[in-house]
Amino acid sequence: MSPAIHPARPGRPAFGRPNFSRRRAAAAAAISAAVALSACTGPTAPTETTATAGNTAAASPAASAPATGGGAIEAGNLPQLVENLAPSVVTIFTQGGLGSGVVYSEDGLIITNEHVIRGNTTVGVGFADGQRVEGTVLATDEVTDLALVQTDRTGLPKPTYQTDLPQVGEGALVLGSPLGFENTATAGIISGLHRSIPGSASNSLSLVDLIQTDAPISPGNSGGAVINMRGEVIGISEAYIPPSAGAVSLGFAIPAATAVEVAEELLADGTAKHSYLGLTPGALTPQIARQLGTDASTGVVVLAVDDDGPAGRAGIRPGDVLESMEGVELATPEKLLAELRNRNPGETVAVKVRREDQSLDLKVDLIERPPSNTQ
Numbered sequence: 268m269s270p271a272i273h274p275a276r277p278g279r280p281a282f283g284r285p286n287f288s289r290r291r292a293a294a295a296a297a298i299s300a301a302v303a304l305s306a307c308t309g310p311t312a313p314t315e316t317t318a319t320a321g322n323t324a325a326a327s328p329a330a331s332a333p334a335t336g337g338g339a340i341e342a343g344n345l346p347q348l349v350e351n352l353a354p355s356v357v358t359i360f361t362q363g364g365l366g367s368g369v370v371y372s373e374d375g376l377i378i379t380n381e382h383v384i385r386g387n388t389t390v391g392v393g394f395a396d397g398q399r400v401e402g403t404v405l406a407t408d409e410v411t412d413l414a415l416v417q418t419d420r421t422g423l424p425k426p427t428y429q430t431d432l433p434q435v436g437e438g439a440l441v442l443g444s445p446l447g448f449e450n451t452a453t454a455g456i457i458s459g460l461h462r463s464i465p466g467s468a469s470n471s472l473s474l475v476d477l478i479q480t481d482a483p484i485s486p487g488n489s490g491g492a493v494i495n496m497r498g499e500v501i502g503i504s505e506a507y508i509p510p511s512a513g514a515v516s517l518g519f520a521i522p523a524a525t526a527v528e529v530a531e532e533l534l535a536d537g538t539a540k541h542s543y544l545g546l547t548p549g550a551l552t553p554q555i556a557r558q559l560g561t562d563a564s565t566g567v568v569v570l571a572v573d574d575d576g577p578a579g580r581a582g583i584r585p586g587d588v589l590e591s592m593e594g595v596e597l598a599t600p601e602k603l604l605a606e607l608r609n610r611n612p613g614e615t616v617a618v619k620v621r622r623e624d625q626s627l628d629l630k631v632d633l634i635e636r637p638p639s640n641t642q
Contacts, residue, residue, distance in 0.1 A: 358443075366380065366384075373425050384404050390402045427498070438457075439494070448487075455480050544576070548600035566597055571585055578631060581632070587620045
């Protein structure tokens with residue numbers, strides 16, 4: 268991340284590569300502190316929907332636009348893309364505010380972010396045709412920040428979920444309800460792939476391996492659609508870095524491949540499977556390296572270990588520095604989370620560990636993540 272980003276507030280820890288300058292490390296901490304899930308807007312947000320409780324989509328002119336029936340879309344025809352996809356994007360209302368969602372199946376199933384519906388068993392779901400119905404939270408996955416909501420609507424227009432990653436530079440549209448303005452479309456390009464937000468591992472497992480876009484994402488967009496110029500869903504809106512952190516159009520989305528994989532697992536048995544390493548990771552700074560007496564210049568510090576977990580059984584200890592997994596350099600805690608995301612429970616992985624002045628090659632047998640555990 269650019270060192271020009273506003274520095275962290277005094278007293279906040281710095282996260283990032285240990286060979287960052289102090290200014291860059293502070294910048295990463297500033298990003299971590301400022302990054303916002305594109306979250307529910309608060310109940311006091313200036314929305315058009317509050318005045319039209321009986322017809323929540325009526326306040327938006329786009330809500331009355333007829334769908335084209337999912338016919339062929341000329342690539343790059345933005346008005347047609349929005350018109351075709353608007354019926355597949357919904358607004359989700361909770362007592363704490365609102366967010367967005369995307370039709371996952373024709374029988375009323377909606378996919379959204381877990382943080383949008385967190386703490387709720389039922390939510391309101393507003394459709395582009397003006398109808399608002401009750402939805403039941405069917406299943407959630409905190410690790411990927413995804414959730415499924417079931418409504419009693421049928422015959423919904425399910426969009427195509429493109430599970431191949433987009434190319435950097437191709438066009439992107441974000442559809443959702445930022446600040447309660449339903450059926451809002453914003454445009455940009457795909458800015459990057461496999462993004463992880465620096466410093467996020469200390470409070471979230473979901474902000475890794477994301478799609479980056481400069482199509483504006485705002486509070487209320489969470490759970491909405493990011494689509495390509497062919498009208499395919501390529502991501503689910505997740506987070507943004509606000510201008511107060513010095514950012515200009517830095518938004519992030521969960522790749523459609525992740526969304527589909529997790530949704531299918533949740534539909535199968537209500538849970539999604541994730542690998543568990545059994546440790547708490549931290550960022551390695553030059554100061555921490557000196558305290559540990561290690562000459563490691565990059566890696567992830569092990570802050571704590573579950574003695575009965577995979578790391579503990581493999582001999583990893585607090586104070587060790589994880590340098591790589593299966594040959595992939597672990598420069599930050601977020602990179603460790605991203606690598607775990609790509610591994611399956613039951614796999615055995617090779618981990619290179621630095622312990623003071625020793626280099627150790629250990630084998631770790633990953634298991635399925637137990638409830639309420641993090642790494």
